[in-house]
Amino acid sequence: MVTLAEVARHAGVSASTVSYVLSGKRPISDPTRRRVRASIDQLGYQPHAGARALASSRSRIIALMVPLRTDMYVPVMLEIAVAVATTARTHGYDVLLLTGEEGPSALRRVTGSGLAEAVILMDVQLDDGRLPLLRGAAPPAVLVGLPADPAGLNCVDLDFAAAGALCVDHLAGLGHREIAVVGGSPGVYARHTGFAERTLGGLRERAGRRGVGLLHRPCDGSHDAVAGVLARILDERPAVSAFVVQNETAVEPLLALLRRTGRAVPEDVSVVAVCPEAVAERASVPLTSVAIPAQELGRRAVERLFARLTGADGPDAAGVELLAPVLTVRASSGPPQGRALTG
Amino acid sequence: MVTLAEVARHAGVSASTVSYVLSGKRPISDPTRRRVRASIDQLGYQPHAGARALASSRSRIIALMVPLRTDMYVPVMLEIAVAVATTARTHGYDVLLLTGEEGPSALRRVTGSGLAEAVILMDVQLDDGRLPLLRGAAPPAVLVGLPADPAGLNCVDLDFAAAGALCVDHLAGLGHREIAVVGGSPGVYARHTGFAERTLGGLRERAGRRGVGLLHRPCDGSHDAVAGVLARILDERPAVSAFVVQNETAVEPLLALLRRTGRAVPEDVSVVAVCPEAVAERASVPLTSVAIPAQELGRRAVERLFARLTGADGPDAAGVELLAPVLTVRASSGPPQGRALTG
DNA sequence: GCACGTCGTCGAAGCGCTTCGATTTCCTGT
């Protein structure tokens, strides 16, 4: 292994000079810098990460905690993770992958040992067990998701409440009066996952305001579960003319079942989804949908972290950033049967 | 921050004694050990990762390189990654997340700087650009996947060739004489992704041996793409009575299309998939399938890495480990129309 | 032509840990 000292000897300068060339923290004359750079290249020098972390007490690593459960939005999770890693690299940082398994103690471990300088948490519950560790100053953190009480926390998420409202607005605008919501799996609600409840809140609020009927049913992604839920919905509210789906695995089963029971989309029923663009575009009927901007979420989370890490710890060190939802109209939504679009 | 020295002072011993208590590399008397342990707990001591890595030249970190593309088996990728992280933790290691974006140089970086002791690579291409860096001794690595020439490399993967053969055996055993293969997206083949080509090889070899007709078509996962591919297959080979699908996103579209065109599964056509169990179980018709054992792959990869890392670098330091495929019969396969099961 | 500030570089002191003798203590065998 090549060390700084060897580079220094090779370039005929002191070790500290090489260090300053690398860090740019003190001015170095042009000829010297050139010489050092050449030696570095020639010897293939790579600074030792541990030594660097020890001396500078900065590891240049951030930890990313992903949920271990795989019952929800898996592709979204991976996309966020990849975006986090990519964005971190542009700042010269690497990403340590933590699973939820170890629980809150994992945070203490990587943070207390100086392994990671900061943390990004995904899949935050409304009342997450990891939150107490994060309030206040101790370790810099950004949550992807929104807990019940975000005071003193740094959060980024899609504005799911607004997303829900947007769906209702779109459908009500088309003339629908009865909407059914096919939600995430029951476990998602049992865990009080923020995004699910917030979407529901937004849907309800806006439906109430516009005088539209709303029926919500959690739903597993399996074909059978969707069939059961659909049957019950149509039984309870025969007047339902539109569905909002917030469960990507339920999308195709739902469309298939509607087709099979002779309901054309969008002529007989409209379907609006909250899901990644890729899912909406490739569905058997291209879906009118509110996109889940996975990449953007990952990127924003990292940017906020670095703002906090490098910035002057300004007044906006903490705070919530909700991305505005965007609804894209595709083929799956239209005015309800027998009615013209009323505008 | 609490240091080793403070713990030592608090316990009334020398720093080295504390270190030996922690590492167990030298015998420490029971009373002393107890005292040290108590001090550690009381002070909330956590060893500094960088210092430890510097002094011992072991970072206790392995790097995991995941593909950045999201066109293939995304949930499988995440599941492998999580299994890798979890298994690594049981050995006291953490996992650094690398994306394919940086390319081979990322390997050099994390490895050359001592950041990671070893590497696990996912989504290996038949002729992967990262392979040259890995041949021979330099840095310990395990591939999840199988390149064209695995000489000198350490690989773990499902035996996709055997999986293909197994599918043919199952269908031929039921009496099918014409099989169509709905493959991964064209990009997968263009990139010469190992598993896709190996499955195809296994399918072809066994089909040839058993005198069964085989037609292969790459296929995107979108509904329209599946529709196109299906139409062409039925056009070219009207006698096709069974499908093998190796593309989880194509599964539901295919089933929906078969239904829509009045072909019952499994009465009129059989469908066998190579996909994760979860997908097979939850499909609109539960699928006879060869499982992709994501967790197992992740776990085995890590175990092999540690065998190599800690082991005596025995003769089997390198080598290929192919997991035997398991075919589970579910509802989607049966004898072809108008024929009894011949055994 | 002399005090003074700059610029570029060097030396040395750590950062917190591991590890390798060396040292002390206490047992064992005879």
Added chain:
DNA sequence: ACAGGAAATCGAAGCGCTTCGACGACGTGC
């Protein structure tokens, strides 16, 4: 009762890097 060992602990020397104060060699202002 005494040499010889084993067992338990200590001290010190790094691991490779960053960083701070210091220092020589300049140019500048009067």
